[in-house]
Amino acid sequence: MTTFNAAQxxxxxxxTVVVTGANSGIGRAAAHALAAAGARVVLAVRDLAKGQAAAATMAGDVEVRRLDLADLASIRAFAEDFTDPIDVLINNAGLMVPPLGRTKDGFELQIGTNHLGHFALTNLLLPRIRERVVTVSSSGHRAGTIDLDDLNWERRRYRAFPAYAQSKLANLLFTAELQRRLADVDSSVRATAAHPGLAATNLLDHLDDRRSVLRRFTNRLSQSEADGALPTLYAAVADVPGGSYAGPGGFLQGRGAPKLVSRSRTARNSTLARRLWTRSEELTGVTYPLARTNVTGT
Structure with a gap:
């Protein structure tokens, strides 16, 4: 496929498609397109009022449910309450370069929300997922390193962008290890990943526009939220192999029609992916639920 847009x-x-963080940005744009295509779309959001406002802009079968990825109790409650089969789970919600903060369970806010929250959610929902798990990463993963002994920045001096890059690298390692595990139990469910390129979203709203070089750079070169959502949609519905990574096909993967793109060498490290999985299980208390006698999607 050389071109791809929401009309395709x-x-x-x-x-049924569940989209986390679907009240704004590329999550909202992806949810809007999926609902227009006839899917039952569940907006899994922390702020119900914002979720309802987003749902009001969408036509079709759309509902809003509360999910706070920075709170394991909220994640467990969502998974326990949502008992219907899920065809596609889109792990979209995320934070980008906030000041140092902690989730309710004490995790550094970016690794806790962007990775550990989605890790727990995916594994809790996995027995009901029938087709695909899509996790939204970032080209910023290339700057990332994983410190398994200090994922939560308790020993190191906190730096916002390295913490963000670590969480986005974790998204790709998670996708790779999830796909390996799915293949190992002969599941037809596929794990894929995507990144939006430079999309004009609200991720940087906490930064002062007048002082933020990153904000000015993004505003000048970015594509729209709708275009930024295309790699997510491509990873969700295109006939691509498990473990695929989609992103814009233009200059430096910043914008353009989605296609399968490369990832860093570290993101392809299968040993690190397995070790991160084990560490994530230890931190969240959530383990992989599938065995050969309990295979989803076949």
């Missing part, structure tokens, strides 16, 4: 989505009638 297949008919999604009868399929």
């Amino acid at each position: 989505l297949p008919a999604m009638t009868g399929r």
Whole structure:
């Protein structure tokens, strides 16, 4: 496929898609397109009022449910309450370069929300997922390193962008290890990943526009939220192999039609991916639920 846009989505009638962080940005744009294609779309959001406002802009079968990825109790409650089959889970919600903060469980805010929250959610929902798990990463993963002994920045001096890059690298390592585990139990569910390139979203709203070089750079070169959502949609519905990574096909993967793109060498480190998985299980208390006698999607 050389081009891809939201109009090329297949008919999604009868399929359920859960999108985290779907009240704004590329999550909202992806949810809007999926609902227009006929899917039942669940906006899994921390702020119900913002979720309802986003849902009001969408046509079709759209509902809003509360999910706070910075709170393991909220994640467990969402997974326990949502008992219907899920065709596609889109792990979209994320934070980018906030000041140092902690989740309710004491995790550094970016690794806790961007990775550990989605790790727990995916594994809790996995027995009900029938088609695909899409996790949104970033080209910023290339600057990332994983410190398994200090994922939560308790020993190091906190630096916001390295913490963000670590969390986005974790997204890709998670996708790779999830796909390996799915293949190991002969599941037809596929784990894929995507990044939006430079998309004009609200991720940097906490920065002072007048002082932020990053904000000015992004505003000048970015594409729209709708275009930024295309790699996510591509990873969700295109006939791509498990473990694939989609992003814009233009200059430096900043914008353009989505295609399968490369990732850093560290993101391809299968040993690190397995070690991160084990550490994530230890931190969240959530383990991989599938065995050969309990295979989803087949």
